[in-house]
């Protein structure tokens with residue numbers, strides 16, 4: 001039987017969030033917190049979402065505008081400088097990270113990957129203006145003497161999701177791939193391409209940076225967070241693979257259900273999932289926050305990928 005309550009069964013209380021997953025508090029009167037990453041680069045966060053801005057000689061470059069605190073971005077910038085926002089970079093097309101773009105005001109030049117442009121043309125959302133400048137593989141944004149290196153590493157979370165590096169601040173921003181201190185968001189952070197997602201985590205591991213801005217959770221990330229997520233993913237793949245290899249379809253089923261392929265598969269998958277979750281629980285339930293909330297989702301996503309990809 002499962003040691004972690006399955007999806008759909010409500011439990012009295014979830015596991016405690018370990019200290020390693022927590023970050024500095026947000027002043028509720030302000031609704032956001034600023035983090036100085038050095039050399040004019042700042043993170044703005046409400047401890048659920050993260051965006052960045054870079055101050056240069058004559059203006060400000062903003063990366064992402066999550067609707068959850070987009071109304072505070074101008075105020076946050078005004079704490080540091082009164083220079084105008086000249087550029088807005090989209091990490092990817094998802095509404096929850098850029099849906100506050102219109103609210104920034106002014107007329108910043110919007111930069112994004114060409115796939116993001118395609119998705120935003122389709123979305124036709126007035127709150128997510130279509131980017132004016134797009135690129136395919138790499139793009140260097142020079143803002144005064146400051147440099148942002150944008151690069152595309154293929155589909156993982158969604159097509160067009162880019163890496164944004166600010167070398168002078170030793171900072172890398174990649175959104176919706178790594179969850180510092182936490183279990184990935186459900187179904188491997190909703191990865192559209194799971195082999196691509198595994199590959200991107202390894203690429204991030206090998207890039208030079210001190211600070212990872214991951215787009216979510218209450219703190220920024222480090223190399224150690226990427227190492228931990230990489231280790232978890234390897235264990236997940238192994239656990240799901242072993243469960244698939246050692247589970248026999250139909251075992252213990254009512255013979256009357258054996259001619260029902262949907263039932264046969266539901267019963268099989270259920271036993272694979274229980275084994276996968278039970279295998280991972282002893283090592284990981286206290287190391288990553290939110291293990292009990294989303295471990296079933298991770299096993300389902302992994303099992304499906306291993307059979308199909």
Ligand SMILES: [Zn+2]
Nearest residue numbers: 092094157176
């Ligand atoms: Zn996303």
